[in-house]
Amino acid sequence: MTSDLDGRTALVTGGASGIGLACVRALAAAGAKVHVVDIDARRTEAAAAEAGGWAHVADLTDPASIGDLPAEVDILVNNAGIQHVAPIEAFPPDVFARIQALMVTAPFLLIRHTLPSMYARGWGRIVNMSSVHGLRASAYKAAYVAAKHGLEGLSKVAALEGAEHGVTSNCVNPGYVRTPLVDGQIDAQAAEHDIPREDVVAEVLLKRAAIKKLIEPADVASLVVWLCSPHAGHITGASVPLDGGWTAA
Numbered sequence: 211m212t213s214d215l216d217g218r219t220a221l222v223t224g225g226a227s228g229i230g231l232a233c234v235r236a237l238a239a240a241g242a243k244v245h246v247v248d249i250d251a252r253r254t255e256a257a258a259a260e261a262g263g264w265a266h267v268a269d270l271t272d273p274a275s276i277g278d279l280p281a282e283v284d285i286l287v288n289n290a291g292i293q294h295v296a297p298i299e300a301f302p303p304d305v306f307a308r309i310q311a312l313m314v315t316a317p318f319l320l321i322r323h324t325l326p327s328m329y330a331r332g333w334g335r336i337v338n339m340s341s342v343h344g345l346r347a348s349a350y351k352a353a354y355v356a357a358k359h360g361l362e363g364l365s366k367v368a369a370l371e372g373a374e375h376g377v378t379s380n381c382v383n384p385g386y387v388r389t390p391l392v393d394g395q396i397d398a399q400a401a402e403h404d405i406p407r408e409d410v411v412a413e414v415l416l417k418r419a420a421i422k423k424l425i426e427p428a429d430v431a432s433l434v435v436w437l438c439s440p441h442a443g444h445i446t447g448a449s450v451p452l453d454g455g456w457t458a459a
């Protein structure tokens with residue numbers, strides 16, 4: 211079957227779980243060869259094997275890890291992310307720094323690492339996994355909100371610089387997606403408020419969304435693949451909400 215991304219090579223960070231794994235699967239289904247980059251060795255190998263791609267085990271908070279990753283890619287999906295919830299006055303500075311390293315510095319270094327090959331080919335697609343928290347703040351998420359706002363700025367600069375070389379750069383801004391990262395938050399909130407998990411989803415996580423349902427990882431991945439397709443060549447520097455109406459309100 212021929213498809214939009216036949217012959218393309220992609221690199222997906224955080225590709226061993228959740229949204230990243232869905233992106234790996236969807237990019238492979240669209241015809242791309244995929245490099246899966248993640249800190250979790252077992253899941254990285256499994257995801258790469260499933261997609262017929264390559265596994266790269268790396269801790270992306272370490273800038274030295276980036277140099278060992280492939281630079282010759284057509285598509286870069288900056289997706290790896292972690293979360294920590296605490297009020298600012300109690301927020302551990304080392305955790306804040308680690309989140310910036312993973313979610314802002316690593317995307318910068320990976321864009322820097324892969325752009326020369328995209329420029330040489332005159333074609334490239336960068337998709338940055340932001341969040342509604344790249345556009346809106348929530349209390350107790352200082353590091354995550356700061357990092358996602360930083361990623362938004364980085365994405366726009368890459369869009370402006372890449373345009374004359376055929377490279378687009380965009381952010382995807384999901385609301386709450388059904389992944390291990392969110393499962394952990396649901397458990398924590400259910401324990402804190404002593405309410406059932408379903409109530410946490412509807413009344414706590416999705417209280418600002420119009421559609422009171424968790425988003426599926428495959429739905430985010432479909433948008434990522436579309437942004438990488440030839441049909442999206444005029445979309446750059448954009449931030450595309452996939453948030454059940456959260457940011458419309």
Ligand code: NAD
Pocket residue numbers: 223224225226227228229230247248249250268269270271289290291292312339340341342383384385386387388389390391392
């Ligand atoms: P997840 O926890 O399921 O997957 C994240 C992946 O990143 C994991 O495989 C993990 O091993 C990897 N990772 C963590 N630290 C790493 C490191 N130091 N080096 C390399 N890899 C590392 O999370 P997810 O929910 O799929 O989130 C993926 C992205 O989507 C994140 O950037 C997150 O902020 C964003 N996002 C998620 C949601 C949501 O509701 N789940 C909403 C908006 C945005």
